[in-house]
Amino acid sequence: MATLDLPLDQLKQYNGRNPRPADFDAYWERALRELQSTEAPPEIVPAAFQAPGADCMHLFFTGTGGARVHAKFARPKGCSPDHPCPALLWFHGYTGNSGDWLSLLGWVAMGFAVAALDCRGQGGLSEDNLQVKGTTRSGHIIRGIQDDPDKLYFRNVFLDTAQLAHIVMQMPEIDTDRVGAGGGSQGGALSLACAALEPRIRRVAPAFPFLCDYQRVWEMDLAKDAYGELTEFFRLHDPTHAQASLWFTSLGYIDVQFLAPRIRGEVLMAVGMMDQTCPPSSQFAAYNKLTAPKQLVIYPDFAHEALPGFLDRIAQFMLGMGEAACD
Numbered sequence: 169m170a171t172l173d174l175p176l177d178q179l180k181q182y183n184g185r186n187p188r189p190a191d192f193d194a195y196w197e198r199a200l201r202e203l204q205s206t207e208a209p210p211e212i213v214p215a216a217f218q219a220p221g222a223d224c225m226h227l228f229f230t231g232t233g234g235a236r237v238h239a240k241f242a243r244p245k246g247c248s249p250d251h252p253c254p255a256l257l258w259f260h261g262y263t264g265n266s267g268d269w270l271s272l273l274g275w276v277a278m279g280f281a282v283a284a285l286d287c288r289g290q291g292g293l294s295e296d297n298l299q300v301k302g303t304t305r306s307g308h309i310i311r312g313i314q315d316d317p318d319k320l321y322f323r324n325v326f327l328d329t330a331q332l333a334h335i336v337m338q339m340p341e342i343d344t345d346r347v348g349a350g351g352g353s354q355g356g357a358l359s360l361a362c363a364a365l366e367p368r369i370r371r372v373a374p375a376f377p378f379l380c381d382y383q384r385v386w387e388m389d390l391a392k393d394a395y396g397e398l399t400e401f402f403r404l405h406d407p408t409h410a411q412a413s414l415w416f417t418s419l420g421y422i423d424v425q426f427l428a429p430r431i432r433g434e435v436l437m438a439v440g441m442m443d444q445t446c447p448p449s450s451q452f453a454a455y456n457k458l459t460a461p462k463q464l465v466i467y468p469d470f471a472h473e474a475l476p477g478f479l480d481r482i483a484q485f486m487l488g489m490g491e492a493a494c495d
Contacts, residue, residue, distance in 0.1 A: 173388070173441070173448045176466075184425050184453035186383040187417045195317065195421055200365065202232055203327050210335050212241070217269040221245055222276045224269055226293075227283065229335060231328045238293035239332055242272045243281035247341040254346035254489055255281040255336050257362060257369075259329065259355035262308075262378060262394050265292030278487065283336050287325050287354070298324060303405060307397025309379070313418050314405070322379065322422040329362035333369060346370060346489040348433075350482055353394070353446065353472065354378045356437075357424045360454060363435075364427035370489050372431060373482040375438045376472055380424045381450035383416045393445050428457040435462040436485045438478045440470035 174182060189195065208230040215224040224242045231237040247253040256275055260266055266284035275282040286292025289308065298321065302314025311321035329349075337344045348371040349359040356374030363369035378394060385391055391398040402409060420426060435458055439451045455464055467475050 172444060176441075179448055179452045180456070182449050182452045183456060184381045184384065184423075185387065186381045186423050186425070186453075187413065187420050188423075188426050189317075189417055189420045192421065192426055196365070196427070199232075199318070199323060199327055200330070203331055206230060206232060206331065215240070215269065219269070219273055219276075222273060223247075224272075227332075227335070229331060231288065231294075231331060232324050233298050235288050235297050235324065235328075236295045237288055237328050237331075238266075238286045240266045240269065240272060240284045240286075241281070241336075242269065242276050243341065244276050244279055247281055249340040252341055252343040253279055253281045254348070254486070255283065255342045256486060257329070257333055257336065257347070257349040257359070258282060258284045259349070259351035259358035259362070260284070260287065260290075260292075261352060262354040263290050264354075265290065274483075278483065280486070281336070281339075281342060283332055285329065285332055285358070287358075288328060289321070294328075296321070303401065307400070309382070309395070309419070309422075310397050310401045313401070313415060317418055317421050320418070320422050325358065326361040326365060326422065326427075329358050330365035333362055333366040337366075337368065344368065348372065348486045348489060350374065350486075352376060360424050360431065360435075361427055363433050364424075364430035367430065367432045369431075369433045371434050371436070371486055373436045373485055375475060375478060376440055376443055376446050377424060377437070377451055377454060378446050379422065380446070381453040382419045382423060384450050384453065385447060386416075388447055388449075390444055390447055395445075425454040425457055428454045429459050431458060431460050433460060435460055436465070436481065437462065438465040438467065438475050438481075440467045440472060440475060442469060442471040445472035 289296025
């Protein structure tokens, strides 16, 4: 099998390079307590876009730090407390947004309610009001790295995914036992983070997850494209790498590989073995730490791109949570 990374047998044993902060578990328990104190009710507004058989709505909620966070929410018209629907939480790629309404309707047609998050401060309607010390020249990965770890940008995005899950699961028309999460790249990472922070998530379907094993990406000289801000940060703020251990340890708080063991739901993951954006070893670092039931689909000749047939596999995987159709 062709690969730009370690041989497959070594990838299956690979355990990651990025340091794990000593207080990682306490960090996230503290973060979840903060999330629980965020009590403002969500606001649901009918969308201008509507389609036969679907109710399409904008969902706004107040996230950590007071940020106003947005998600598109669509559900089958038959969804009700008497006929609750399964739900899917969908997360977009880096710098993107929740996409067009049309992209949600296939799920609605299969009987799912679907919530698609706009990550704060990226390409959608969610607002990022976090004030941090240090560089804000570019990039979300390193935002807050020179400040308190509680101000890391992705800490708050990870919490937004869990808060969205809480909100959807509180809806009387949603079957709480049949809620899944998925996405690709950043969306893959966020689906894993969501399931780690909200253990009631039943099934998780990430494709080539981002935000894993930062030090490995840098050591492979692949800190470019989506990870390019790592190189820029070092060039501008630590050109001799005198504090490299400090920076990578700080990034460990938002390294999905260390959240993976918290996941209880079943995982279906895909990796392209020629991926130079999120190298396979960084993804295996997370996959190998999963203790929940899991399966991995390997695409030997594919990179960070659409993976033929994987969306269909996700659909069947999510339908397997139970009878999906709402009467």
